[in-house]
Amino acid sequence: MARTDSTRPSEARTRLLNTALRVFYAEGIHSVGIDRIVAEAQVTRATLYRHFLSKEELVVAYLNEVDAAMRAQASAAAERGNSPADTLRGLGEAIAAGIRSPEFRGCAFLNAAAEYPDPGHPVHQTVLAHRQWFHDTVQSLFTELGTSSAEPAARHFVMLRDGAMAAGCLSDAALVCETFLRGVDGLLRVHG
Missing domain, CATH: 1.10.357.10 (Tetracycline Repressor, domain 2)
Incomplete structure (x- = not known):
């Protein structure tokens, strides 16, 4: 289960999900790496893993x-x-x-x-x-x-x-x- 600190999603989590929605759908899941998601969502890798374990x-x-x-x-x-x-x-x-x-x-x-x-x-x-x-x-x-x-x-x-x-x-x-x-x-x- 995804880690979250509150019931309201953080801005960073929202950016990560919006980026995933756009690029996974347009380009495929395996073809998009975590580094791309992190860069486009403008978050750190640590922030990604704070919200999603993998x-x-x-x-x-x-x-x-x-x-x-x-x-x-x-x-x-x-x-x-x-x-x-x-x-x-x-x-x-x-x-x-x-x-x-x-x-x-x-x-x-x-x-x-x-x-x-x-x-x-x-x-x-x-x-x-x-x-x-x-x-x-x-x-x-x-x-x-x-x-x-x-x-x-x-x-x-x-x-x-x-x-x-x-x-x-x-x-x-x-x-x-x-x-x-x-x-x-x-x-x-x-x-x-």
């Missing part, structure tokens, strides 16, 4: 920040939606908006899993925990729709998202998003 702990904190942002997107979609179907569409729109952004470099979690393939590694475990939350969230929405096949529908939605995230880096993002959103609509027609 680079892997910083990576887990980075993924937790991404997870929190995605949970906030899901909450915002739920608040806007008048029905579970609207919420699922809102989730799809939020995912598509991310894919369309100029900074898009794929799914932070899939990227991290590729760099940390050992299922027992804390980074990989963080990825799995996020994916379980996302699956459970989507399954719960399909259950609210009254479908008897909520679990397979949720798996399908997650796979559509994974495919869109991968394809969004490799081909025309607008076309990928259009295809993804049509897939979400198709799932809602079948399971809604």
